[in-house]
Amino acid sequence: MMRSKVLSLVPRATGVCRHMSTATKLTTVAVDDKTGIATLTMNRPPVNGLNLDLLRDLNQSIGEVEGNKSRGLILTSSNPTIFSAGLDILEMYKPDKDRIREFWTALQDVWLALYGSSVPTAAAINGHSPAGGCLLATSCEYRVMLPKFTIGLNETKLGIVAPKWFMSSFLSVLPRREAERALNQGRMFTTEEALSIGLIDEVAISKEQALDKCAQFIGTFAKVNPLARSLTKQQLRAVELQQLENERAQDLERFLFFVNQPSVQKGLGIYLESLKKKAKN
Amino acid sequence: MMRSKVLSLVPRATGVCRHMSTATKLTTVAVDDKTGIATLTMNRPPVNGLNLDLLRDLNQSIGEVEGNKSRGLILTSSNPTIFSAGLDILEMYKPDKDRIREFWTALQDVWLALYGSSVPTAAAINGHSPAGGCLLATSCEYRVMLPKFTIGLNETKLGIVAPKWFMSSFLSVLPRREAERALNQGRMFTTEEALSIGLIDEVAISKEQALDKCAQFIGTFAKVNPLARSLTKQQLRAVELQQLENERAQDLERFLFFVNQPSVQKGLGIYLESLKKKAKN
Amino acid sequence: MMRSKVLSLVPRATGVCRHMSTATKLTTVAVDDKTGIATLTMNRPPVNGLNLDLLRDLNQSIGEVEGNKSRGLILTSSNPTIFSAGLDILEMYKPDKDRIREFWTALQDVWLALYGSSVPTAAAINGHSPAGGCLLATSCEYRVMLPKFTIGLNETKLGIVAPKWFMSSFLSVLPRREAERALNQGRMFTTEEALSIGLIDEVAISKEQALDKCAQFIGTFAKVNPLARSLTKQQLRAVELQQLENERAQDLERFLFFVNQPSVQKGLGIYLESLKKKAKN
Numbered sequence: 001m002m003r004s005k006v007l008s009l010v011p012r013a014t015g016v017c018r019h020m021s022t023a024t025k026l027t028t029v030a031v032d033d034k035t036g037i038a039t040l041t042m043n044r045p046p047v048n049g050l051n052l053d054l055l056r057d058l059n060q061s062i063g064e065v066e067g068n069k070s071r072g073l074i075l076t077s078s079n080p081t082i083f084s085a086g087l088d089i090l091e092m093y094k095p096d097k098d099r100i101r102e103f104w105t106a107l108q109d110v111w112l113a114l115y116g117s118s119v120p121t122a123a124a125i126n127g128h129s130p131a132g133g134c135l136l137a138t139s140c141e142y143r144v145m146l147p148k149f150t151i152g153l154n155e156t157k158l159g160i161v162a163p164k165w166f167m168s169s170f171l172s173v174l175p176r177r178e179a180e181r182a183l184n185q186g187r188m189f190t191t192e193e194a195l196s197i198g199l200i201d202e203v204a205i206s207k208e209q210a211l212d213k214c215a216q217f218i219g220t221f222a223k224v225n226p227l228a229r230s231l232t233k234q235q236l237r238a239v240e241l242q243q244l245e246n247e248r249a250q251d252l253e254r255f256l257f258f259v260n261q262p263s264v265q266k267g268l269g270i271y272l273e274s275l276k277k278k279a280k281n
Numbered sequence: 282m283m284r285s286k287v288l289s290l291v292p293r294a295t296g297v298c299r300h301m302s303t304a305t306k307l308t309t310v311a312v313d314d315k316t317g318i319a320t321l322t323m324n325r326p327p328v329n330g331l332n333l334d335l336l337r338d339l340n341q342s343i344g345e346v347e348g349n350k351s352r353g354l355i356l357t358s359s360n361p362t363i364f365s366a367g368l369d370i371l372e373m374y375k376p377d378k379d380r381i382r383e384f385w386t387a388l389q390d391v392w393l394a395l396y397g398s399s400v401p402t403a404a405a406i407n408g409h410s411p412a413g414g415c416l417l418a419t420s421c422e423y424r425v426m427l428p429k430f431t432i433g434l435n436e437t438k439l440g441i442v443a444p445k446w447f448m449s450s451f452l453s454v455l456p457r458r459e460a461e462r463a464l465n466q467g468r469m470f471t472t473e474e475a476l477s478i479g480l481i482d483e484v485a486i487s488k489e490q491a492l493d494k495c496a497q498f499i500g501t502f503a504k505v506n507p508l509a510r511s512l513t514k515q516q517l518r519a520v521e522l523q524q525l526e527n528e529r530a531q532d533l534e535r536f537l538f539f540v541n542q543p544s545v546q547k548g549l550g551i552y553l554e555s556l557k558k559k560a561k562n
Numbered sequence: 563m564m565r566s567k568v569l570s571l572v573p574r575a576t577g578v579c580r581h582m583s584t585a586t587k588l589t590t591v592a593v594d595d596k597t598g599i600a601t602l603t604m605n606r607p608p609v610n611g612l613n614l615d616l617l618r619d620l621n622q623s624i625g626e627v628e629g630n631k632s633r634g635l636i637l638t639s640s641n642p643t644i645f646s647a648g649l650d651i652l653e654m655y656k657p658d659k660d661r662i663r664e665f666w667t668a669l670q671d672v673w674l675a676l677y678g679s680s681v682p683t684a685a686a687i688n689g690h691s692p693a694g695g696c697l698l699a700t701s702c703e704y705r706v707m708l709p710k711f712t713i714g715l716n717e718t719k720l721g722i723v724a725p726k727w728f729m730s731s732f733l734s735v736l737p738r739r740e741a742e743r744a745l746n747q748g749r750m751f752t753t754e755e756a757l758s759i760g761l762i763d764e765v766a767i768s769k770e771q772a773l774d775k776c777a778q779f780i781g782t783f784a785k786v787n788p789l790a791r792s793l794t795k796q797q798l799r800a801v802e803l804q805q806l807e808n809e810r811a812q813d814l815e816r817f818l819f820f821v822n823q824p825s826v827q828k829g830l831g832i833y834l835e836s837l838k839k840k841a842k843n
Contacts, residue, residue, distance in 0.1 A: 120465070141462065159787035161794050173458050177735050177760060180798050181703065184682070184791055185782050198458060220466050225440035225548075229465055232442050236461050267787075401746070422743065454739050479739060501747050506721035506829075510746055513723050517742050 027057040028078075029064055036071035037215050038119075043078040049088035050132045052099060055106035062113040072120035072218030074211060075140060077127055081149070086131030089275075092259050093268045104255050107132075108248055111165055115139040116241045118230035120221050122214035125200065126207040130154050130188060131162075138169040141233075142217040143200040144210040150188040151199060157186035159267040161258065163251060168240035174199055308338040309359075310345055317352035318496050319345075319400075324359040330369035331413045333380060336387035343394040353401035353499030355492060356421060358408055362430070367412030370556075373540050374549040385536050388413075389529055392446055396420040397522045399511035401502050403495035406481065407488040411435050411469060412443075419450040422514075423498040424481040425491040431469040432480060438467035440548040442539065444532060449521035455480055589619040590640075591626055598633035599777050600626075605640040611650035612694045614661060617668035624675040634682035634780030636773060637702060639689055643711070648693030651837075654821050655830045666817050669694075670810055673727055677701040678803045680792035682783050684776035687762065688769040692716050692750060693724075700731040703795075704779040705762040706772040712750040713761060719748035721829040723820065725813060730802035736761055 026044040031037070040061050042048045050058075065073045077083045091103045114121065114136065122142040129137050129151040137143055137151065145151065153170055155162040162170075162183060171179045178197055182189070194200040201217075204210035221229060234241070244251065258264060307325040312318070321342050323329045331339075346354045358364045372384045395402065395417065403423040410418050410432040418424050418432060426432065434451055436443040443451075443464060452460045459478055463470070475481040482498075485491035502510060515522070525532065539545060588606040593599070602623050604610045612620075627635045639645045653665045676683065676698065684704040691699050691713040699705050699713065707713065715732055717724040724732075724745060733741045740759055743749070756762040763779075766772035783791060796803070806813065820826060 141465065156786045156790040156794050159790050161790050161797065164797060167798065171457075172461065175456060175737060175760075176733075180734065180795070183798060184703065184786070184795050186786050186791075187782075198456075220468075224437045224465070224467055228437040228440050228442050229467075232437050233461070233465050235442065235445060236448065236464060422746065452738075453742065456737060479737075501749075505718045505746070505748050508825075509718040509721050509723050510748075513718050514742070514746050516723065516726060517729065517745060 025057060026054045027061040029061045031068065031070055032215075035215055035219070036069075037074060037218055038065040038068070038070040038072070039074045039076060039211065040065060041076055041078050042084055045079070047082045047085035048077055048079055048133070049085050049090075050107065051088035051091050052103045052106055054088075055103070055110050059106060059109045059113055062110070062117060066113075066118060070119055072122065072215075072221070073117060073140075074122050074124055074214040074218070075114075075136060076124040076207065076211065079127055080207075082127040082133075083123075083125045083129040083149070083151075084133035084136060085128070086133050086135075089268055089272060093265065093272060095259065100256065100259070101252065104252050105248075108165075108244060108251065111135065111139060111169075112241060112244060115165075115169060116234060116237060118226075118234070120218045120229075122217050124204075124207065124210035124214050125149065125151060126210055131158070135166050135169055138173050138199075142214060143173075144202045144204050144213040144217075145191045145194060145200045146204060146207065146210060147191045149191055151191075151194050152186070152188040153183055154186040154188050156184060158271065159264060163255065164247075165240065165244045165251075168243070172237070172240070306338060307335045308342045310342045312349065312351055313496075316496055316500070317350075318355060318499055319349065319351040319353070320355045320357060320492065321346060322357050322359050323365055326360070328363045328366035329358055329360055329414070330366050330371075331388065332369035332372050333384045333387055335369075336384070336391050340387060340390045340394055343391070343398060347394075347399060351400055353403065353496075353502070354398060354421075355403050355405055355495045355499070356395075356417060357405040357488070357492065360408055361488075363408040363414075364404075364406045364410040364430070364432075365414035365417060366409070367414050367416075370549055370553060374546065374553055376540065381537065381540070382533065385533050386529075389446075389525060389532065392416065392420060392450070393522060393525060396446075396450060397515060397518060399507075399515070401499045401510075403498050405485075405488060405491035405495050406430065406432060407491055412439070416443075416447050416450055419454050419480075423495060424454075424475075425483045425485050425494040425498075426472050426475060426481045427485060427488065427491060428472045430472055432472075432475050433467070433469040434464055435467040435469050437465060439552065440545065444536065445528075446521065446525045446532075449524070453518070453521070587619060588616045589623045591623045593630065593632055594777075597777055597781070598631075599636060599780055600630065600632040600634070601636045601638060601773065602627060603638050603640050604646055607641070609644045609647035610639055610641055610695070611647050611652075612669065613650035613653050614665045614668055616650075617665070617672050621668060621671045621675055624672070624679060628675075628680060632681055634684065634777075634783070635679060635702075636684050636686055636776040636780070637676075637698060638686040638769065638773065641689055642769075644689040644695075645685075645687045645691040645711070645713075646695035646698060647690070648695050648697075651830055651834055655827065655834055657821065662818065662821070663814065666814050667810075670727075670806060670813065673697065673701060673731070674803060674806060677727075677731060678796060678799060680788075680796070682780045682791075684779050686766075686769060686772035686776050687711065687713060688772055693720070697728050697731055700735050700761075704776060705735075705756075706764045706766050706775040706779075707753045707756060707762045708766060708769065708772060709753045711753055713753075713756050714748070714750040715745055716748040716750050718746060720833065721826060725817065726809075727802065727806045727813075730805070734799070734802070 028041045028043060030039045044054045091100060121140040123137040123140040125137055125143060125145040128149045131154055134151050134153050153162050153166060167183060174197060189197065189199055191203055195203055202213050204213050309322045309324060311320045325335045372381060402421040404418040404421040406418055406424060406426040409430045412435055415432050415434050434443050434447060448464060455478065470478065470480055472484055476484055483494050485494050590603045590605060592601045606616045653662060683702040685699040685702040687699050687705060687707040690711050693716055696713050696715050715724050715728060729745060732745065736759065751761055753765055757765055764775050766775050
């Protein structure tokens with residue numbers, strides 16, 4: 001029995017939200033009455049590209065799950081083949097000066113909220129999960145993935161550099177040697193490879209089974225004191241969380257400097273062209 | 282040929298030791314004349330609960346082993362089914378204001394002494410080893426465990442939070458991903474699970490064999506320069522040791538604040554009641 | 563088709579190089595025209611002992627590879643049974659006051675250049691690789707080793723302490739528990755053991771095959787943006803690199819203090835005697 005919660009879209013006091021055309025929600029939160037587990041579904045066609053709007057909705061939904069005394073959070077996608085394609089390149093290509101700042105700040109917010117979430121988190125990875133998609137998945141505490149998809153931080157293949165906190169999530173899951181090599185290579189792992197290296201924890205044959213397995217993981221905390229658990233998790237992740245908290249402004253400036261390099265803009269332009277051609281064929 | 286050393290119980294100059302009724306020693310140190318290896322046995326019935334007295338004796342015995350030019354230290358228990366049940370809850374439930382400070386300070390001392398010990402250290406885990414018991418075991422360099430027991434940092438199941446330095450020991454043994462999950466879950470590992478994950482290094486079928494295997498491990502340092510070894514170990518563990526050294530006072534205050542929360546006191550009370558009932562049945 | 567580059571030996575402006583008798587180069591760099599990969603070969607008979615001259619040549623050769631737009635760097639040895647025997651003890655035994663400073667500084671330079679190299683690096687370990695040899699190998703991103711050789715940081719067996727940055731390289735390859743134990747033991751791993759623990763990545767049956775496998779690893783970066791790759795690697799290795807940068811002077815003083823201890827000098831003297839006797843038999 002799933003009770004779908006429609007979130008109220010409260011415009012933020014600070015900053016004008018220019019793209020409020022998305023009156024439809026880009027995320028939904030459904031809490032299972034029996035288990036008390038919240039399923040947060042990303043729903044921004046066609047590929048769950050992380051643009052400012054989706055990031056804001058994600059942030060709000062994570063906040064809601066924190067607030068509604070859920071027993072845990074499962075992150076998944078409404079798309080049958082894409083978990084999330086990562087950062088929306090349209091936010092970075094010839095960007096508006098103000099919006100790109102809001103965009104990156106929202107991404108920082110989402111990571112701080114998800115990686116530092118007080119509730120148990122799991123990702124039901126029901127599709128491809130490159131770059132920002134992999135960031136979301138590795139920020140959770142557990143990962144169940146469907147076969148024949150790929151996952152990884154492939155930034156170097158796109159000519160960009162994953163920020164330190166992307167790497168933090170990755171390094172908290174993989175051994176250093178494996179993490180470093182994969183990051184340098186921009187390597188995408190198949191489901192099977194991801195399982196064998198430990199980037200994911202289990203493979204499921206369907207989305208339903210993936211959600212079940214995530215719920216089972218969250219069930220392992222049934223007899224655990226929620227406050228003690230939350231403080232334990234936050235103590236373990238404090239170094240990484242604190243590092244971004246301390247360096248938010250510099251991290252933003254670093255990103256802006258990088259993304260505004262002519263070579264990067266040129267690269268993004270070429271990439272967008274190739275996507276358009278692909279779409280036509 | 283084991284020569285048992287009875288340690289002199291010198292009362293400390295500072296602080297009145299209220300529970301000096303334990304005129305009997307709670308630890309013994311026996312040095313094997315042939316191997317030069319010291320076996321430190323915890324002997325506080327019924328479960329080697331780490332109270333102030335046992336912690337002080339442990340600290341004194343570790344200091345003795347450091348001083349007596351032993352080739353190594355093996356930590357074990359006189360109890361056939363419990364290595365150590367961890368911190369004595371009686372020290373934390375409705376605590377005396379001064380004694381609980383001495384208690385926590387003594388625990389810090391033991392960890393600094395054992396984790397930073399200049400001699401090779403190994404734990405012959407001949408019984409259950411939850412919480413503080415696991416802390417002692419993971420502070421050693423090698424672990425041999427008997428079958429059908431359990432080990433782990435199960436603090437979250439007890440409603441408390443393992444301090445950072447408990448986590449340091451744990452993280453120096455297990456991969457980050459495994460350590461984080463187990464800490465969040467308060468997971469107790471069976472001997473078999475502990476071996477497969479790397480939380481212990483070997484399984485022995487008897488206490489005698491466990492001691493032998495620990496001695497063999499210490500024997501691997503036979504041709505190693507003791508000073509170079511000791512400096513190497515301390516350099517490797519410097520970050521964690523220094524962190525506690527720097528934060529001893531705050532760590533104490535954090536513990537006191539936490540343990541004095543009404544909810545924690547209530548939880549400890551309920552737990553003590555359940556232990557009493559168990560003892561009656 | 564290999565084009566061998568003879569490097570110009572430019573004497574440095576600062577510091578008198580006393581051992582300039584080595585007019586022959588101690589390293590060679592050969593760039594494969596087809597793959598663009600540079601092979602850096604150590605060639606200081608009899609055992610590639612890392613003395614001031616070899617270190618300077620290494621540093622210069624690494625710099626050259628950085629500058630010549632190579633696709634990657636493979637480090638190997640011209641000796642059929644020794645990759646590198648590590649630091650040349652003659653540099654440390656009854657050392658000249660000025661030269662030993664230059665020696666250690668050159669070693670720091672080599673590590674900073676190799677561990678922080680912007681190009682992909684791999685070691686074709688075609689012989690024994692103790693101590694400093696292991697340092698060079700673990701500073702690369704990939705390791706292929708020939709059978710029946712040994713590798714490890716065996717400093718404690720020699721009565722010395724590997725500096726922090728030696729340990730950094732080691733810890734970026736091995737799990738903490740394994741690294742700590744091996745460092746304390748001064749353990750030398752056989753090729754097979756090194757593979758199973760992850761200290762090396764592959765075994766090759768010949769030097770040619772080892773070079774091929776290294777080239778294949780470097781080939782995995784073919785579709786990766788070189789600048790993004792280099793920035794990613796440097797971000798990952800920044801903590802360790804920065805630590806030595808910040809502590810260069812103290813690290814040098816620590817080494818000088820240590821090496822000048824009478825006990826260490828005595829130990830080195832005994833070791834040198836044993837080497838001489840071995841050579842006679």
